[in-house]
Amino acid sequence: MLVILATVSLFLLLVKLGFWQLSRAELKEELQSQLTSRQAAAPLSYRKLLSLPASEPLTGYKLSTTVTPVGNKVFLLDNQIFNGQVGYLALQVMQVNPIDPWLLVELGFVPAGNDRRVLPKLPHINQSQTFTGRLYQKQANPMSSDLFAEEGWPKRVQNLNISQIETTLNHPVALAVLQPESIKGINLPHPWQPIPLSAQKHLGYALQWFSMAVAFALLVFYFIRVRLKKK
Known part of the structure; x- marks a missing residue:
């Protein structure tokens, strides 16, 4: 009886994982459609950005400020x-209005050196600039979401934890990062991967789980048939 229960449970688990991947694929298709729509819309103002509900996903919106x-x-x-290189994403703290939350502006990707004790030399934005770009929010790491901020500036961190960044800066910070279309005097690459896995990837994983379920069912049927013949 235990063998039968374990066999059925494993088969149902494989099927369930397949349907879960199908649901993820559907969600990714909705997100991609949302991103396309937001990229085609006019840029938000900073006031409009701050007025959006805290529960509103901000990735894909355009901002001009x-x-x-x-x-x-x-x-x-x-x-x-980025392009096979390990490194850092440099994010500079910027002010829009004295009374508003600060904004993190992405300077770009900086390769890491061979010695982790030595941080790379960075360009900085040294004067006021007007930027138009797209916004993103990093997905939370399910294993660890803490900032783990190191001493000094530039400050190496392990996760983009906005609430802990606010504590570090002792000032409110906008919930999304601005990735500008261009920055005067700075020419670092700007990686863009708002959806880590595409809908097609999830469909492929779903096919794998369903295939494993079918293969497992055939294998069980084969062993049952062999045992019946022996009897």
């Missing part, structure tokens, strides 16, 4: 990979 650097405060988001 003028910013002023808050000193040379730059966060280095660790463990980033």
Whole structure:
């Protein structure tokens, strides 16, 4: 009886995983449609951005605003990979209005050196600039979401935890990062991967789980048939 229950449970688990991947594929298709729609719309103002509900996903919106650097405060988001290189995503702290939350502006991807004790030299935005670009929010790491901020500036961090960044800066911060179309005097690459896995990837995974379920069912049927013949 236990063998039968375990066999049925495993088969149902494989099927369930297949349907879960199908649901993920459907969700990714909706997200891609949403991103396309937002990219085609006019840029938001900073006031409009701040007025959106906190529960509203902000990735894909366009923003146009003028910013002023808050000193040379730059966060280095660790463990980033671009074109096969390991490095950091540099994010500079900027002010839009004195009374509003600060905004993180992406300077771009910076390769890491061979010695982790030595942080890379970084360009900075040193004066007010008007930017138009797209917004994104990093997906939370299910294993660890803490900032793990190191001492000094630039400040290496492990996750883009906005609430802990606010604590570090002792100032409110907007919930999304601005990736400008261009930055005067800075020519770093700007990776863009708002959807880590495409709908097609999830469909492929669903096919794998369903195939495993069918193969498992055939294997069980084969062993049952062999045992019946022996009897």
